[in-house]
Amino acid sequence: MSSDTLKQAPAPSSLRLVMTLAIAGLVSGIAIIGIYESTLPTITANKARELREAVFKVLPGVSRMQALVYRDGRIQAVTEPEKDEPVVYGGYDEAGDFVGYAMPGAGPGFQDTIALLYGYMPRERQVVGMEILESRETPGLGDKIYKDAEFVAEFSALSVEPEIVTVKKGTGAQPNEVDAITGATISAKAVVRIINETHVAWAEQLPAPGTEPPLAGESTDDGATP
Amino acid sequence: MKERRDPDLLLFHAPLLRQGMTTPKAMRDVIIALMPATGASLWFFGLSAVLVIGSSIAGAVLAEWLFADRASRGESLRDATGILTGLLLGLTLPPGLPMWMAFLGGFVGIALGKVIWGGLGHNLFNPALLGRAFLLATFPIAMTTWVPAGPEGGFFSAYAGNLALPFMQVQVDGVSSATPLGLFKFEQEATPLTGLMFGRIGGSLGETSGLLLLLGGIYLWLRRDLDWRIPVSILGTVIVFSAILGFFDAERFPTPMFSLFSGGLMLGAIYMATDPVTSPVTPRGAWFFGIGTGLLVMLIRVFGGLPEGVMYAILLMNAATPLIDRYTQPRVFGHGVEKKS
Amino acid sequence: MKKNESYEEFVKGIWRDNPVFAQVLGMCPMLAVTNSAINAIAMGMASMFVLVGSSFLVSIFRNVIPKQVRISCFIIIIATFVTIADYTLLALVPKVHKELGAFIPLIVANCLILGRQEAFASRYPTRLAVMDALGMAGGFLLALFSLGAVREILGDGALFGVRIFSENFEPWIVMILPPGGFLTLGVILLFFNWFKYKKDEFLADVAEAERSGN
Numbered sequence: 130m131s132s133d134t135l136k137q138a139p140a141p142s143s144l145r146l147v148m149t150l151a152i153a154g155l156v157s158g159i160a161i162i163g164i165y166e167s168t169l170p171t172i173t174a175n176k177a178r179e180l181r182e183a184v185f186k187v188l189p190g191v192s193r194m195q196a197l198v199y200r201d202g203r204i205q206a207v208t209e210p211e212k213d214e215p216v217v218y219g220g221y222d223e224a225g226d227f228v229g230y231a232m233p234g235a236g237p238g239f240q241d242t243i244a245l246l247y248g249y250m251p252r253e254r255q256v257v258g259m260e261i262l263e264s265r266e267t268p269g270l271g272d273k274i275y276k277d278a279e280f281v282a283e284f285s286a287l288s289v290e291p292e293i294v295t296v297k298k299g300t301g302a303q304p305n306e307v308d309a310i311t312g313a314t315i316s317a318k319a320v321v322r323i324i325n326e327t328h329v330a331w332a333e334q335l336p337a338p339g340t341e342p343p344l345a346g347e348s349t350d351d352g353a354t355p
Numbered sequence: 356m357k358e359r360r361d362p363d364l365l366l367f368h369a370p371l372l373r374q375g376m377t378t379p380k381a382m383r384d385v386i387i388a389l390m391p392a393t394g395a396s397l398w399f400f401g402l403s404a405v406l407v408i409g410s411s412i413a414g415a416v417l418a419e420w421l422f423a424d425r426a427s428r429g430e431s432l433r434d435a436t437g438i439l440t441g442l443l444l445g446l447t448l449p450p451g452l453p454m455w456m457a458f459l460g461g462f463v464g465i466a467l468g469k470v471i472w473g474g475l476g477h478n479l480f481n482p483a484l485l486g487r488a489f490l491l492a493t494f495p496i497a498m499t500t501w502v503p504a505g506p507e508g509g510f511f512s513a514y515a516g517n518l519a520l521p522f523m524q525v526q527v528d529g530v531s532s533a534t535p536l537g538l539f540k541f542e543q544e545a546t547p548l549t550g551l552m553f554g555r556i557g558g559s560l561g562e563t564s565g566l567l568l569l570l571g572g573i574y575l576w577l578r579r580d581l582d583w584r585i586p587v588s589i590l591g592t593v594i595v596f597s598a599i600l601g602f603f604d605a606e607r608f609p610t611p612m613f614s615l616f617s618g619g620l621m622l623g624a625i626y627m628a629t630d631p632v633t634s635p636v637t638p639r640g641a642w643f644f645g646i647g648t649g650l651l652v653m654l655i656r657v658f659g660g661l662p663e664g665v666m667y668a669i670l671l672m673n674a675a676t677p678l679i680d681r682y683t684q685p686r687v688f689g690h691g692v693e694k695k696s
Numbered sequence: 697m698k699k700n701e702s703y704e705e706f707v708k709g710i711w712r713d714n715p716v717f718a719q720v721l722g723m724c725p726m727l728a729v730t731n732s733a734i735n736a737i738a739m740g741m742a743s744m745f746v747l748v749g750s751s752f753l754v755s756i757f758r759n760v761i762p763k764q765v766r767i768s769c770f771i772i773i774i775a776t777f778v779t780i781a782d783y784t785l786l787a788l789v790p791k792v793h794k795e796l797g798a799f800i801p802l803i804v805a806n807c808l809i810l811g812r813q814e815a816f817a818s819r820y821p822t823r824l825a826v827m828d829a830l831g832m833a834g835g836f837l838l839a840l841f842s843l844g845a846v847r848e849i850l851g852d853g854a855l856f857g858v859r860i861f862s863e864n865f866e867p868w869i870v871m872i873l874p875p876g877g878f879l880t881l882g883v884i885l886l887f888f889n890w891f892k893y894k895k896d897e898f899l900a901d902v903a904e905a906e907r908s909g910n
Contacts, residue, residue: 141762149762153769157776164780168787175790267869270495453866467879492870524866 184218184231187248187258191220191228195345199334206345217331219341220248227341229257234327238319241265243274247284247324252338255304256293256324259284264316271316280317283307284324292325378475382435384580385626388571389442392622395567396560400450400502404560406517410454411486412441414461422470436475440464443483443626446561447619447666448490451502451516453523456494460486480673481633484623484666491666497524501534501557534558535617536662558618565616572625581629584641585648589624590615592649600657608657620652623665633673640676640683648672702827709831716839716881717888721808726840727877729799733856736844738792740837742785742800746777747809747833748826751817755825758818770813771804778803808836839884846880847871 184194195206197219210216218231229250235242244263247256261275273280287293288304295309295318309317336342396404419437420428441461448457464486472478491498502514534557561568575581593614600608614620628634628648635644648668655664715721725743730736750773754761761769782800785793793800803809812832817825845855851871853861870876 141764146762146765149760150765150768150772153772157772160776161779164783168783171787172783172790175787179790267495267873270869456866489870492873492875493868494866495869497866519866520864522861522866523864 180218183246183260183262184220184248187231187246187260188220188229189248189257190222192223193221193225193344194218194231195221197230197342204334204336204342206342215330217335219344221344225344227343230331230335232327232331233262234323235263236319236323236326238264239266239271239313239315243316243319243323245320245323247327249289249328251335251341254288254290256284256287256289259320259324261320266313266316270310270313273310273313274316274320277310280308280310289324289328292328293321295321378436379434381580381631382439384575384578386435386439386442388574388580389446389561389626391567391570392446392561392564393442395564396446396450399564400514400560403450403514403517406454407448407450407452407457407560408442408445410457411445411448411461412438414458414463415441415444415465415482415486416461418462418465418470422466434475436469437465440469440482440486443622444486446622447483447487447559449498449501449558450560451500451514452497453519454517455519455521456490456497460490462486463489476632478632479676480670481627481630484627484670484673487666488670501537503557534662535613536656559622562619562622565621568621568625572621575625575629581625582631582634582638582641584638585629585634585645586624588642588645589628589649589652590620592646593620593653596650596653600653614653614656618656618663619665623652623669624648628669628672633676635676635679635683637680637683637685640679643679643683644672644676647675702824705824705827706831706834709828709833709835710838711835713832714835714839714888715808715832716836717885719808720885721811722806722836723881724802725799725806726843727874727881729796730840730844730847730877730880731851731872732795732848733841733844735792735795736840737837738785738789739796739799740833740840742781742796743803743806743809743836744830744833745781746774746803747812747836748829749777750774750809751812751825751829752822754813754817755820755822761818766818767810767814770810770818774809774813775804808832842884843877843880846884847876851876 181194185191195218196208196210197204197217198207198210198214199205200207204217206219216233218233220228220231222228229248231246231248233244233246235244237243242263243261243266245259245261247260248258249255250257259281264272264274266272266274275281284307286304287307291305293305293307295314296306297309307317307321393404393408396408416437441464444460444464445457448460464482464484467489468480468482468485469475469478497516500516502516572581572586576583594611597609597611597614601610609617624645628645635641651668651671652664655661655667661667709715713719716723716726722743725739729739750770753773754770757769778801781803782793785796785800812829816828820828849855849860850868852867853859853865859865868876871880
């Protein structure tokens with residue numbers, strides 16, 4: 130008898146079903162908005178700090194930076210680059226004088242896209258530092274592109290013209306030659322190729338040395354921290 | 356016949372034809388056939404060959420003993436499959452490999468390549484190659500560091516790498532040399548054919564001397580321990596494939612003879628692809644298996660990122676073996692022609 | 697008696713009905729993010745937060761939610777908790793969040809969590825539901841950690857980033873790559889089942905001895 134009544138229990142009205150889901154969705158939406166709003170400042174600050182740290186690392190002697198984009202036929206400073214807009218970062222010393230560019234680049238590595246940032250001094254036409262931002266290269270082999278201090282040091286004074294070439298380990302003598310990593314030739318070559326490609330892509334757009342846009346205001350000093 | 360009967364009790368319908376063929380005997384034949392190539396590895400690489408091959412056999416036999424249940428413990432040792440797996444694995448290893456890695460390879464080869472599937476006759480993959488694949492994935496640098504033939508101090512000296520402590524790296528940065536396939540792929544440099552045939556070149560312990568491996572293969576074929584279709588179709592496919600490639604661009608692609616005698620092709624085609632457990636049982640299936648392996652070897656060598664592809668080619672075809680067997684099953688007499696309603 | 701009951705619900709998830717070792721659930725995060733102990737623990741904690749939170753809510757509202765829309769409601773609740781966990785991790789520990797990547801949003805699809813709502817939380821009182829969720833999530837965390845620890849020790853020679861071997865340790869690179877997850881999980885499952893088999897055998901022997909003794 131009791132099992133019968135259970136089976137025969139009247140189906141709840143459609144209104145009740147819709148209302149239940151609507152209320153659940155509403156509460157869930159409010160909760161998500163709340164958590165989004167309360168974590169957003171920290172998340173943006175984290176990202177900005179990471180970027181600043183990377184820029185300062187690849188450009189020695191730099192203590193201020195601003196984002197630079199190529200608009201209306203010239204390089205200009207912006208506070209917030211548009212989404213998917215190519216951007217480079219200008220690095221400035223304590224006195225606000227221009228030092229060099231930090232150029233982000235990305236391209237296919239051995240397993241997945243490698244994203245990196247390198248410091249470029251336009252006057253010397255030299256790469257002065259390189260930092261891998263993202264990579265999924267094989268642990269123990271390909272990940273030497275950022276774990277092998279010797280390899281990273283290859284990028285501390287590297288001439289980009291003529292283009293950088295990878296050579297067998299221990300034979301690099303010219304200023305534009307990079308010693309490859311034993312066992313990770315493909316990853317090492319990928320890094321060099323990304324830098325070459327990025328350099329070529331920007332070469333035309335960067336202004337002549339000495340005419341870089343000046344540091345715009347003090348607001349960029351502390352990045353995107355609200 | 357003095358040989359112990361195996362199995363002791365035969366229940367079978369007439370006519371009966373007794374053959375002396377048993378698993379231990381077949382395994383012993385293969386070991387005998389490998390002796391010339393093993394001898395050559397001793398000659399070229401000295402004491403190192405003994406250390407590396409010995410460790411991998413020890414690892415294989417230990418796994419075999421450890422995971423056998425009490426009742427069959429002696430049996431699985433006597434049929435010598437553990438020793439054969441260890442020996443085959445040892446022959447595919449670089450001479451300068453630390454002994455502990457060779458030991459681990461043998462152990463993993465038997466444990467994951469054979470025992471876990473249910474023992475002899477149930478495994479899908481060749482245990483020796485599985486052990487090697489594990490080592491290559493685990494220690495990619497040590498497994499691709501090749502030393503020139505002949506240690507500096509003569510026969511009784513070993514490469515420094517062999518003696519690394521368990522779990523520790525190779526300390527010494529010894530002289531390294533590339534394999535002929537590596538030279539060809541990365542430096543566009545061909546190795547003369549005589550070196551490839553007789554074996555005084557860089558490479559795995561047992562793969563360097565093509566002629567001696569071929570000799571062992573002929574012995575096995577004469578003893579009927581070997582399905583000749585598999586090595587013939589693998590080697591044939593490789594020759595035809597590289598001849599076709601050479602027709603397009605003789606500079607860029609290896610010659611047929613170079614493809615045939617370089618790397619682990621001889622060792623793999625004759626001793627590993629023919630493993631009766633992991634290759635198709637039907638004659639037609641054996642042809643499919645061999646041609647597939649040959650094609651994969653050439654595809655990996657020429658177009659892949661690795662200089663050598665014999666191991667992965669055979670393992671991939673091992674995986675396809677049940678499927679090949681299924682589709683090449685001969686029709687049972689009186690069945691399968693038409694369905695009776 | 698009541699205390700024993702909730703204790704029982706807690707313990708079963710840790711060991712006997714362990715979601716990974718006994719039920720083989722939640723394999724996706726299990727294999728994907730256990731390449732280091734810290735990642736494994738972060739994933740385990742995030743899953744625990746989601747599972748306990750959703751079990752609590754589902755159990756409270758179990759008589760209010762109509763049967764016809766229960767799955768949708770469970771998913772809304774779970775998804776909300778996952779989003780909260782996602783943003784919190786991104787704000788507090790961006791490094792760990794980067795490593796775990798897409799696998800945090802994928803907690804929604806972890807069948808362990810939806811399974812507990814359907815099988816337990818929607819049928820039992822809140823106290824038991826929370827104990828069950830804690831036990832299951834604890835078992836999941838335990839499994840993730842044991843896998844992550846083995847893989848980090850062998851693959852990197854370290855635990856929680858602290859070296860435990862000398863500098864010369866040769867890392868087993870396969871262990872931090874995806875195949876290492878399958879290998880390690882297989883071996884751990886092997887030992888778990890072997891242990892269970894031995895225990896059953898032992899219990900059967902004891903029962904046999906008792907019967908013959910009488």
